[in-house]
Amino acid sequence: KAGVTQTPRYLIKTRGQQVTLSCSPISGHRSVSWYQQTPGQGLQFLFEYFSETQRNKGNFPGRFSGRQFSNSRSEMNVSTLELGDSALYLCASSLRWEYEQYFGPGTRLTVT
């Protein structure tokens, strides 16, 4: 079974721009979560979607948003990029929220 895939793997953007990251979960998984990983703040939860509904949201500004489609694929969007948004963005999927998560390889976002 294919794992979680994330596209693109690497991205360079300029301050003020917006970016969209994509995540395809493992087949059959309906829960998708997003995390931000930085050297300073570590791994932080962004949001979780299940059946196209946001179930949980972390403590991030409104510039960070996401959505989930009917095929469980998910996207996250960051508007008005700041230098501090440079990070590894990880997507994880699971059957449902009671089950363990499996992570994708991440998207490395660099904001210049």
Next chain:
Amino acid sequence: AQSVTQPDIHITVSEGASLELRCNYSYGATPYLFWYVQSPGQGLQLLLKYFSGDTLVQGIKGFEAEFKRSQSSFNLRKPSVHWSDAAEYFCAVGAGTASKLTFGTGTRLQVTL
């Protein structure tokens, strides 16, 4: 709110030696507990999980962890470390859900030959 503490930032062990990575959590009820491993430039790989039941859980790559409620701990162990185990290890807790995780700061494992 739940929290996770990994007191060791960096550990160095010799190949073939035993390993124990410490993890303490803070949560009022029985949490979902996980250990993940991350190699440089990679995502997180699930090593093992604890949801309920037997407090000693077995994972992949010869790892095991023991849930001790009285100590609020979930330490990771391996009897004999291999050079390929060098990576960063993260303990994580889920409070009532396994899909909104709070992670520890990680322990970087170095293995000497």
